Amino acid sequence: MKILLVEDDPTMRSTLERALSRRGMQVDSCGDGARAIAAWRESEPDVVVLDLSLPGVDGLEVLQQARRGGAGTPVLILTARGTVGDRVIGLNSGADDYLPKPFDLDELVARLQALGRRAEARGDKPGDPLRVGGLRVEKDSGAAYFRDQVLELTPREAALLQALMGRPGHAVAKEKLFELVFPDEADVQYEAIEVVVYRLRKKLAHTGVSLMTLRGLGYLIKDA
Amino acid sequence: MKRAVSLQRYLLLGILLPVIGLIVINTVSLYAQALAAVNTAYDRTLLASAKVIGEQLDVEGYDDESELRATVPYSALEAFEADNRSRLFYRVSSLGGEMVSGFAELPFWRGKLPQRPPYAALVDFYNDRFRDEEVRVAVLLQPVASLNGRGMAVVQVAETLHLRRTLARQILIDTIWRQALLVAVIALVAVLVVQRGMRPVRRLSGQLKARTEGDLTPIAAPDAPRELLPLVDATNQVMTRLALLLDNQKRFVRDTAHQLRTPLAVLKTQVQSALHGDVEPRQALLEINDTVERATVLANQMLSLAKVEQLRQQPDAPVHDLAEIVRSVALELSPLIADADLDFEIATRTAPVRSHEWMLSELTRNLLHNAIKHTPAGGALSIRMLTDANSVALTFADSGPGIADGLRARLFQPFSPGDARSGSGLGLAICHEIVRALGGIISLENRAARGRILGLDATVRLPLADNEG
Numbered sequence: 001m002k003i004l005l006v007e008d009d010p011t012m013r014s015t016l017e018r019a020l021s022r023r024g025m026q027v028d029s030c031g032d033g034a035r036a037i038a039a040w041r042e043s044e045p046d047v048v049v050l051d052l053s054l055p056g057v058d059g060l061e062v063l064q065q066a067r068r069g070g071a072g073t074p075v076l077i078l079t080a081r082g083t084v085g086d087r088v089i090g091l092n093s094g095a096d097d098y099l100p101k102p103f104d105l106d107e108l109v110a111r112l113q114a115l116g117r118r119a120e121a122r123g124d125k126p127g128d129p130l131r132v133g134g135l136r137v138e139k140d141s142g143a144a145y146f147r148d149q150v151l152e153l154t155p156r157e158a159a160l161l162q163a164l165m166g167r168p169g170h171a172v173a174k175e176k177l178f179e180l181v182f183p184d185e186a187d188v189q190y191e192a193i194e195v196v197v198y199r200l201r202k203k204l205a206h207t208g209v210s211l212m213t214l215r216g217l218g219y220l221i222k223d224a
Numbered sequence: 225m226k227r228a229v230s231l232q233r234y235l236l237l238g239i240l241l242p243v244i245g246l247i248v249i250n251t252v253s254l255y256a257q258a259l260a261a262v263n264t265a266y267d268r269t270l271l272a273s274a275k276v277i278g279e280q281l282d283v284e285g286y287d288d289e290s291e292l293r294a295t296v297p298y299s300a301l302e303a304f305e306a307d308n309r310s311r312l313f314y315r316v317s318s319l320g321g322e323m324v325s326g327f328a329e330l331p332f333w334r335g336k337l338p339q340r341p342p343y344a345a346l347v348d349f350y351n352d353r354f355r356d357e358e359v360r361v362a363v364l365l366q367p368v369a370s371l372n373g374r375g376m377a378v379v380q381v382a383e384t385l386h387l388r389r390t391l392a393r394q395i396l397i398d399t400i401w402r403q404a405l406l407v408a409v410i411a412l413v414a415v416l417v418v419q420r421g422m423r424p425v426r427r428l429s430g431q432l433k434a435r436t437e438g439d440l441t442p443i444a445a446p447d448a449p450r451e452l453l454p455l456v457d458a459t460n461q462v463m464t465r466l467a468l469l470l471d472n473q474k475r476f477v478r479d480t481a482h483q484l485r486t487p488l489a490v491l492k493t494q495v496q497s498a499l500h501g502d503v504e505p506r507q508a509l510l511e512i513n514d515t516v517e518r519a520t521v522l523a524n525q526m527l528s529l530a531k532v533e534q535l536r537q538q539p540d541a542p543v544h545d546l547a548e549i550v551r552s553v554a555l556e557l558s559p560l561i562a563d564a565d566l567d568f569e570i571a572t573r574t575a576p577v578r579s580h581e582w583m584l585s586e587l588t589r590n591l592l593h594n595a596i597k598h599t600p601a602g603g604a605l606s607i608r609m610l611t612d613a614n615s616v617a618l619t620f621a622d623s624g625p626g627i628a629d630g631l632r633a634r635l636f637q638p639f640s641p642g643d644a645r646s647g648s649g650l651g652l653a654i655c656h657e658i659v660r661a662l663g664g665i666i667s668l669e670n671r672a673a674r675g676r677i678l679g680l681d682a683t684v685r686l687p688l689a690d691n692e693g
Binding site: 214220 | 516520523551554555558559561562563565568569570571572
């Protein structure tokens with residue numbers, strides 16, 4: 001994946017450059033807005049990492065100019081936290097994601113990969129399967145495997161599992177799950193979701209992956 | 225921009241304009257009165273001279289056939305001339321206007337006799353022209369009788385107006401001088417009094433201007449007039465509040481610097497120790513990472529505190545459903561709940577609260593974060609919401625060790641030592657500030673049964689937004 005890194009602090013820039021390169025990304029970097037615009041045009045990056053406070057042309061302007069120029073490259077904005085409305089400004093101006101400084105390096109890498117995948121998906125490439133522990137779910141078919149053994153799941157259980165595996169360790173609200181598991185059924189009782197959870201939990205019992213209930217809120221899946 | 229009203233100008237104009245107006249009216253009426261008095265006096269002299277002429281008339285024949293004769297020596301009139309510039313002229317005529325004696329150029333009187341109570345005789349006074357000069361004329365209808373006749377004579381005596389005019393002008397000038405002097409004296413007194421009256425105000429503003437930048441001590445104004453005391457009091461109250469605020473900020477900055485130095489000191493020690501090879505590099509870096517994490521949390525929390533203050537000053541907060549915000553924060557923090565395998569439960573109900581969304585989610589995030597941190601792995605943690613007509617109570621009930629009674633009040637202060645267990649010591653201070661900004665209350669109560677502490681209930685009570693909102 002080709003990254004354009006626009007960041008004015010030299011220490012931050014060289015550290016990020018090294019870290020991202022080590023993770024197999026190809027990194028071009030620059031420290032001011034004017035050069036960023038030129039580099040963006042020339043190197044055709046897959047994802048742009050953009051610091052907002054730049055000398056000369058500031059980050060938001062770089063972004064707006066690039067978008068006016070028709071560049072559809074996914075952009076992740078980095079900036080100092082604490083100013084009201086930063087987030088809104090960032091996303092309204094055509095950015096795809098936003099990470100306040102200071103951030104976790106792993107978080108940055110994960111977000112960059114997600115943006116890169118999103119760009120790929122637009123090119124009709126099949127997505128990677130979802131994985132938690134020994135569990136794997138194919139995105140297109142919804143087929144679930146535990147160490148290459150197919151798990152026999154009803155369509156509702158499969159829908160539930162896929163929804164939860166989208167963000168492992170993160171709870172999904174039960175209202176949202178209900179919509180995903182019972183998409184077109186109006187007269188199903190709200191509690192029906194609990195039955196599906198109960199059955200899925202039993203089927204996952206031997207996998208080491210557990211399905212946790214946050215009562216009144218939702219469910220999550222995690223590698224125990 | 226509107227120009228500031230000058231009290232001094234207002235007072236001066238307020239006093240002087242009416243006074244000057246009154247004096248102008250007074251002058252005009254004084255002059256009119258003087259003029260009337262002068263006219264009356266001179267008219268009387270004119271009448272007297274007419275009477276002298278009238279007495280020297282002779283007549284022959286009766287009534288319509290009467291023939292008047294006059295022998296008026298000029299000396300008879302000379303006695304009535306006031307000075308040598310003022311001349312007297314006369315004319316004696318019959319009732320029909322036939323000239324008998326005197327100056328023919330003096331036009332005959334063709335008026336009507338007015339009712340003049342002051343004069344018993346048949347008399348009138350009027351202005352006319354004689355030899356291109358304005359004259360005042362007295363006319364007297366004098367019955368004349370003799371041994372062989374009886375008739376009516378019209379005696380006119382005219383006097384040039386020169387003397388009257390001179391006198392009137394003199395009176396006018398005298399009056400104006402006197403009134404002008406009066407105005408000048410009043411203006412001087414008014415200016416002096418107003419200036420003197422304003423002196424405490426000027427002195428007070430001088431005192432305030434001369435202050436050094438950080439001087440917030442109360443103003444001492446022992447000689448300020450009673451009218452200024454409310455202003456002095458109000459200013460002193462503002463000063464006191466500012467001083468308190470400034471003290472708080474100074475303490476906050478001092479504490480912050482101290483708090484930020486601590487992780488830096490730890491970091492330095494960790495780095496030097498690692499450089500010496502005391503620990504494995506990986507172990508050292510993990511420890512350093514923890515320290516940096518602590519400093520980051522602290523910096524973020526300080527920004528949050530500043531943001532509460534900033535949002536508090538923004539009017540017109542929208543209405544948000546607290547339940548929705550609490551649920552989304554719980555979803556956001558669900559990985560922490562999952563990591564600790566907590567026995568989690570949440571029960572919410574719709575509660576419209578007027579607030580910036582950030583305040584409510586920051587409040588919830590801090591309290592839930594604390595509750596998760598203090599609940600032992602596998603322990604119970606519940607979020608409850610109760611509403612009544614006017615308020616909503618949001619409770620985070622953990623199953624942690626609770627808090628010591630002595631600490632409870634101090635926990636909401638920034639960097640209170642008791643909160644050290646929860647990290648930087650700003651989380652509860654942020655909550656306290658947010659709740660205060662929203663007009664609510666926050667309390668921490670240990671939940672106990674049979675003398676054993678089961679956990680801590682952190683409860684926030686906030687006013688509900690009005691229904692029309």
